[in-house]
Amino acid sequence: MKFYDAHNHLQDDRFAGRQNELLAACEKAGVARMVVNGACENDWPQVLALAREAKLALPSFGYHPWHLHERTPDWQRNLEKFLDVVPSAVGEIGLDRWKPDLSYTGQEEAFLAQLHIASKRNLPASLHCLQAWGRMGELLRNHPRPARGFVLHSFGGPAEMIPAFTKLGAYFSFPGYFLHERKLRQRETFQQVPPDRLLIETDAPDQLFPAEKTDFPLADAEGSPLNHPANLVAIYSGLAEFLGETVESLAARVEENFQRVFGEI
Numbered sequence: 001m002k003f004y005d006a007h008n009h010l011q012d013d014r015f016a017g018r019q020n021e022l023l024a025a026c027e028k029a030g031v032a033r034m035v036v037n038g039a040c041e042n043d044w045p046q047v048l049a050l051a052r053e054a055k056l057a058l059p060s061f062g063y064h065p066w067h068l069h070e071r072t073p074d075w076q077r078n079l080e081k082f083l084d085v086v087p088s089a090v091g092e093i094g095l096d097r098w099k100p101d102l103s104y105t106g107q108e109e110a111f112l113a114q115l116h117i118a119s120k121r122n123l124p125a126s127l128h129c130l131q132a133w134g135r136m137g138e139l140l141r142n143h144p145r146p147a148r149g150f151v152l153h154s155f156g157g158p159a160e161m162i163p164a165f166t167k168l169g170a171y172f173s174f175p176g177y178f179l180h181e182r183k184l185r186q187r188e189t190f191q192q193v194p195p196d197r198l199l200i201e202t203d204a205p206d207q208l209f210p211a212e213k214t215d216f217p218l219a220d221a222e223g224s225p226l227n228h229p230a231n232l233v234a235i236y237s238g239l240a241e242f243l244g245e246t247v248e249s250l251a252a253r254v255e256e257n258f259q260r261v262f263g264e265i
């Protein structure tokens, strides 16, 4: 069986140079490919370096709404340069009205500029959305989107919006975080996702996987827990059990979906 991580941040500094060790654990566990999402101009070079070193890593370049205040006047040209080198994927981009003290000003403009770049190059885009689902739907409906589709990473939006997003070309990515007992509503939402639009992700090092379910405990230098990217396999098992299907059949369709949107590997 092969496992595909639709969204992580392997370049994150909190992994403190242990990337090779993490990649080796992932490979051993059966991870075939992972989309490594950049978040700002500062980490795009690290994402590119990882992709050059590890064939597991599919690089994705984008400005995350949490980092927009760091953008340089040349950020869009800079983004295009990375995509010229590796025409792979755009992300993580999006809208966030949830994070306390985060300014919303400029978020839509930056999101649309990056969506436009993804669309004109027909590259998959990975979208972050917190407490802005209605507006996200509107913007997607009214602007060009990548013909191959886009990913709603860690989809926590309302189930009622799934059909409309599906029509626009969305894939819905399930994070291990939703396997916490208390996240039942988010798990149930995934029962409404069309079988050919489901993806699975770790979002490592974020969105902690339930400690009792992990075989890969990990912490940063201060001892705070981190999500290990090899938790992916346990996320597949947990979701398969919840959806009442075998891991084999889930893995087979997620593989097809991953390859359809992110390209053959």
Ligand SMILES: [Zn+2]
Pocket: 007, 008, 009, 037, 092, 153, 203
């Ligand atoms: Zn992310």
